Amino acid sequence: MDSALTTVGLPIALAIIMFGLGLDLTVADFKRIGSQPKAVLVALGCQLLLLPAVCFGLVVAFDLPPLLGIGMMLLAASPGGTTANLFSRLFHGDVALNITLTAINTVVAIVTLPFITGLAIGYFDQDESVSMPLAEVLKVFVLILVPVGIGMLVNARRHAFAERMDRPVRIGSAVILAILVLGIMLDQRDNIGSYIADVGLLAALFCAISLVVGYVVPRAAGVADDQAIASSFEIGVHNGTLAIFVAVEVLDSTEISVPAAVYSVFMFVLAALWGMFISRRVAPRAERSGAVPGPGARSGPSQ
Numbered sequence: 001m002d003s004a005l006t007t008v009g010l011p012i013a014l015a016i017i018m019f020g021l022g023l024d025l026t027v028a029d030f031k032r033i034g035s036q037p038k039a040v041l042v043a044l045g046c047q048l049l050l051l052p053a054v055c056f057g058l059v060v061a062f063d064l065p066p067l068l069g070i071g072m073m074l075l076a077a078s079p080g081g082t083t084a085n086l087f088s089r090l091f092h093g094d095v096a097l098n099i100t101l102t103a104i105n106t107v108v109a110i111v112t113l114p115f116i117t118g119l120a121i122g123y124f125d126q127d128e129s130v131s132m133p134l135a136e137v138l139k140v141f142v143l144i145l146v147p148v149g150i151g152m153l154v155n156a157r158r159h160a161f162a163e164r165m166d167r168p169v170r171i172g173s174a175v176i177l178a179i180l181v182l183g184i185m186l187d188q189r190d191n192i193g194s195y196i197a198d199v200g201l202l203a204a205l206f207c208a209i210s211l212v213v214g215y216v217v218p219r220a221a222g223v224a225d226d227q228a229i230a231s232s233f234e235i236g237v238h239n240g241t242l243a244i245f246v247a248v249e250v251l252d253s254t255e256i257s258v259p260a261a262v263y264s265v266f267m268f269v270l271a272a273l274w275g276m277f278i279s280r281r282v283a284p285r286a287e288r289s290g291a292v293p294g295p296g297a298r299s300g301p302s303q
Contacts, residue, residue, distance in 0.1 A: 013176040014245050015147045018106075020169030021082045022151020023162040025103055036097065042221045043101050043214070043231035048108065050217070051210055051235060052076045052116050058209075062202045066124035068195065070251075071259035072202065073120035075243045077113040078260070079105040082173055083268070084237035091275035093229035101234040106148065110141045113246070136250045144242070173241075174268075180244050181261040187254050195258045203263040204270065211236035211274045229278060237271055240264040 055076035059069045080102045088098040114137045121130050155162040185192055214235030218228040240260045247257035 011143060011245070011249070013180065014143055014241050016169065017082060017173045017176065017239075017241055018144050019147040019151040020166070020173055021102065021106070022148040022153075023155050023165055023169060024082075024085065024099055025148065025152045026155065027152075036227070038221065039094075039097055039218065039223045039227040039231065040100060040104070042218045042223055043097075043234060044105065044108070046214055046217050046231065047080070047101075047105060047235045048112055050213060054209055054213070055206055056120075058202050058206055062198075064198060064202070066126050067130070067253055067255040068199050068259055069124055070117065070120045070126065070130065071243075071247060071256040072199065072206070074113070074117045074246060074251075074256065075238055075240070075260045075263055076206070077109065077116035078238045078240070078243040078246075079109045079113075080234040081237050081239040081241070082170060083271075084233040086170060087233040087237060087271050087275055088230045091229060091233075091279045092226055093233060094224070094226040095230065097227050098230035098234055101230065105234070106144060106239075109242075113137075117246070117251075130251050130253060130256070140242075140246060140250060143245075176241065180241060181264050185261065191255075192258075195255075196262060199259050199262055203259055204266045207236060207263060207266050207270050208274075210238075211271060215278060229275075232274070232278070233271060236274070237267055238263065240267070 052073065055072055059072050064072065080098075082102070084102060085095055085098050087093070088095045121127060151162075211232050214232035215228045218231045219225070223231070238260070240263060243260035244257045247253055247260065
């Protein structure tokens with residue numbers, strides 16, 4: 001990829017996306033785990049434990065080349081993206097829970113992302129060619145947490161401005177991710193055909209499994225429909241920009257970023273199709289029970 005895009009554009013892109021996440025957060029979002037621990041803990045268990053295990057199984061079953069396998073595990077370890085909140089709004093999820101999951105998982109990823117990715121590097125015996133230096137990892141999460149904190153501060157002190165900026169920042173985030181995906185495809189154009197053949201089906205399958213598991217497991221645990229929908233999108237809609245940034249800037253490998261780029265292409269389509277399917281399934285059940293699923297909107301200043 002062009003050096004200007006990676007060294008300047010990519011950090012700015014990630015900072016803008018994380019600032020947008022902060023615009024939708026309050027301190028209460030981090031405290032909500034105490035008021036609805038089951039929904040939060042089940043969703044986090046799926047995202048931090050179950051889905052990386054599923055992804056690893058798929059990587060082994062598909063016999064991926066080492067760098068693409070590392071890229072898939074990096075993607076699986078990445079937290080939910082800001083677009084997950086939008087899908088929850090569109091398809092009657094509990095947006096408050098969704099925002100809480102994004103906030104908590106983004107912080108937890110400071111530990112889990114380098115740990116899971118490091119295990120993948122070791123499994124594929126790539127320690128000599130790929131490394132994840134602690135200093136670089138810390139820089140990544142400074143780049144994540146500082147913009148989030150600034151966004152939260154703006155939301156708390158200039159809430160009207162934060163609300164006005166919510167839609168433009170979300171649209172900008174989607175555009176930024178599209179540009180990054182295009183940049184990766186162009187950079188790897190000589191190999192992109194073989195990469196898609198290697199990882200395309202796996203990425204689509206992992207996305208579908210993530211969305212379904214994110215709904216089915218919470219429902220089986222007794223979590224309400226709207227909370228299960230929020231969990232589904234949080235688990236299925238990853239922060240592809242973060243995965244791409246870590247691959248390119250920390251691991252110094254555009255090839256490792258390819259699974260996140262390919263996944264991002266499938267992610268929006270599959271999430272939309274899944275949202276339409278699940279909302280049609282939930283609405284009749286809610287009508288029979290006398291409750292109409294709401295948009296999951298949170299009351300208070302951060303909505």
